Amino acid sequence: MLHNCQKHEEYIKSHILVFDKNGKLKCRERADLEYKESFSYSNAAKYAKTMAAFANNAGGYIIFGVKDKPREIVGVNNAFKELPVEKMTEILNSRFSPEILWDIGIVDCEKGEVGYIYVEESLDKPVMAIKVDGTISSGDIFYRYKARTEKIKYPEMHRIIAEREKRIHDSIIKLVESIRAGNTPNIGIINYSNGRISTPYGVDVAIDKKLVVQVLKKAKFIKEGQLKEGGEPVLMVTGNIDLAEEVPVPDLEPNVSHPYLQKDLTAMLGIEGKYTPALIWYFHLKDEKKYHLEIQTSKKTEVHKYSEFAFKKLKNEISEHSDDSEWLVKIKERYTQNQKIKSKKNK
Numbered sequence: 001m002l003h004n005c006q007k008h009e010e011y012i013k014s015h016i017l018v019f020d021k022n023g024k025l026k027c028r029e030r031a032d033l034e035y036k037e038s039f040s041y042s043n044a045a046k047y048a049k050t051m052a053a054f055a056n057n058a059g060g061y062i063i064f065g066v067k068d069k070p071r072e073i074v075g076v077n078n079a080f081k082e083l084p085v086e087k088m089t090e091i092l093n094s095r096f097s098p099e100i101l102w103d104i105g106i107v108d109c110e111k112g113e114v115g116y117i118y119v120e121e122s123l124d125k126p127v128m129a130i131k132v133d134g135t136i137s138s139g140d141i142f143y144r145y146k147a148r149t150e151k152i153k154y155p156e157m158h159r160i161i162a163e164r165e166k167r168i169h170d171s172i173i174k175l176v177e178s179i180r181a182g183n184t185p186n187i188g189i190i191n192y193s194n195g196r197i198s199t200p201y202g203v204d205v206a207i208d209k210k211l212v213v214q215v216l217k218k219a220k221f222i223k224e225g226q227l228k229e230g231g232e233p234v235l236m237v238t239g240n241i242d243l244a245e246e247v248p249v250p251d252l253e254p255n256v257s258h259p260y261l262q263k264d265l266t267a268m269l270g271i272e273g274k275y276t277p278a279l280i281w282y283f284h285l286k287d288e289k290k291y292h293l294e295i296q297t298s299k300k301t302e303v304h305k306y307s308e309f310a311f312k313k314l315k316n317e318i319s320e321h322s323d324d325s326e327w328l329v330k331i332k333e334r335y336t337q338n339q340k341i342k343s344k345k346n347k
Contacts, residue, residue, distance in 0.1 A: 008061075008118055009107050016063065017073075017109045025071035029147035032060030035068045039080035039115065044091050045133050047117065052096045053142040053149040054119035055127045056160070060144060064115040076106060076115035084334065086284065095131045098124045125160045126152070258293045258305035265306055269314055275328045278335035283317065285310050 016033065018026045029035055034050055047062060054060035065076035085104060092100050101120040106113055129140040143152040152160075260268070266276045285291040291310035295303045321327040 008103060008105055008116060012061070012063070012107050012114070012116060013109060016061070017107070017111075017114070019111070023072070023111065025066065025073070028071070029068065031057055031144045031146055034060070034062045034147070034149075035066040035071065036062060036064045037067045037074060038077045039064045039083065041079060041083070041087075044088065045095065045136065047088075048092050048095050048100075049136060049142055050144075050149045051092065051100050051102060051117065051119045052127045052129070053144040055100050055122040056125055056142065056152065056156075057121070057144040059119050059121040061119075062117045064117075065112065066114060073109070073111040073114060075112040080115040081106065086282075095129060095133055095136065096127050097130045098122065098127060100127060125164065126157070255305070258307045258310075260306040260308075260311060262304060262306070265311055265314065268311055269318060271318070271328065275332055278328075278332045279314055279317070280306075280310075281335050281338065282331045283313065285313070 016025070016027050020026050027033065032054065036047075050062060064080050065074055066072070067074050083104070088102075088104075092102070100122070103118045104116070105118075106115050126141045129136050129138055129142075132138050141152045141157065142149055143156050262276055262280070263273070265280075266273045269276070280286060280292075285306065286294075286304070291307055291313065293305045293307075295305055318328075
């Protein structure tokens, strides 16, 4: 994430935050850029619509803290700084599919601070609305045209479908050629839509989807294909990849790969027990097998086990925020609020 933040900051400073002699931004809104004077959580669905449009084109930035007419920096507001990433992700996932990959950050320049939301170009277009919300209807597909977000038109939709069909056709040919030329007993297949690797040894490996995107951009690979008609899209990596993030291969024995109970994490981290479930929720540890496994012990009971990766992640996060005495308290408050909301929904 640090690398991504640095990359975005450098790009924004050199390509977007460029001023004329009057101190106004030279760069106008365009197909990959939109300005917002301030962030408001009540407009989150509108931002999601723009993000879906970016994903269906070539990706792009929403820059917060910029007045469009004239294009002046007014500074990013506190609402953006306090935006819970997990809530924005929930808004996106509840309204659009497939998943929209995005980053968020703040850039400081001579005129003040601006916030940004960056959207990756989707690898699985088209991104489609799955929920009715105001001006959004289920099934809507949005596309970014110059400085406007609109429902997709025939030429762009036709191109997306044609490009998808061509990739599938070309990649099937390349996949067969690579299997014939390679060491087939050791080939693993990555389903890039969910980040899972199927190996010839019956062990599935889960990889963070953002890491898969990095692989797709840097590796020599077969990007997309189908092993059989109606099958899932797959990716076969054939190049040498130097990943900056460690990706674990699950051990066949859960008690070895995930040896810790929640109380063990609490003791090793040296924190009060009330903070541990809040940290697990805040960092979505239960969403990834890299960190968490749920082991069924009977029809009605299960045990939650955590890996060494989970312990190291929490330890590093606590260490990074050691100067903020209120950090754990704030996470606990968010967790409590989330639990209350879930409890009300379940009633």
